[in-house]
Amino acid sequence: MGKLETERLLLVEYNLEWIQATIAGVDELERVSGYTVSREWPGIDFFFYLPYVLENVKKELEMTKWTHLIVLKEENKVIGEIGGQGKPEETGEIELGYSIVPAYQNNGYVTEALGELLVWLKKQPEIKRIFARSFESNPHSIQVLRKSGFLHQPKYDKTEARGKIILWEYPMDEETL
DSSP states (O other): OOEEEOSSEEEEEOOHHHHHHHHHOHHHHHHHHOSEEOTTOSOHHHHHHHHHHHHHHHHOGGGGGGEEEEEETTTTEEEEEEEEESOHHHHSEEEEEEEEOGGGTTSSHHHHHHHHHHHHHHTOTTOOEEEEEEETTOHHHHHHHHHTTOEEOGGGOEEETTEEEEEEEEOOSGGGO
């Protein structure tokens, strides 16, 4: 896939070399990618998820097409990530996740990135279901999902130690395509 573009953003495929560079440090990612990287990125959750991503990508290089760095074009800077978990080629399903560093939040960047990613995902023949999860205590994420057309699926909500997790599904009927 490579790159998707919106008015303000680039969504750049997060390839194996860049994953390894991120684990080595932000300076290394800047060197290999050519982009400036926010010093707040990656967030703690994504950073601890990276070794898992790396192992999966080493086994199946094509998995990189599902995860993208969010680059603010105006600054040529990585400010977040967006992408999917799972093996859509096998299951037909993709669970989306995203994050923007705090300094760039509340500017509509995630909504813009998610909108573009959804357009691309709907064109992928293996994708039959798109869903996301959000903590009930995260109103910003809930707002992004609602604005993007996701529908809350209350029967799949779960309560965990960190709080209630709510499930959102993107309608894949003909009207959304």
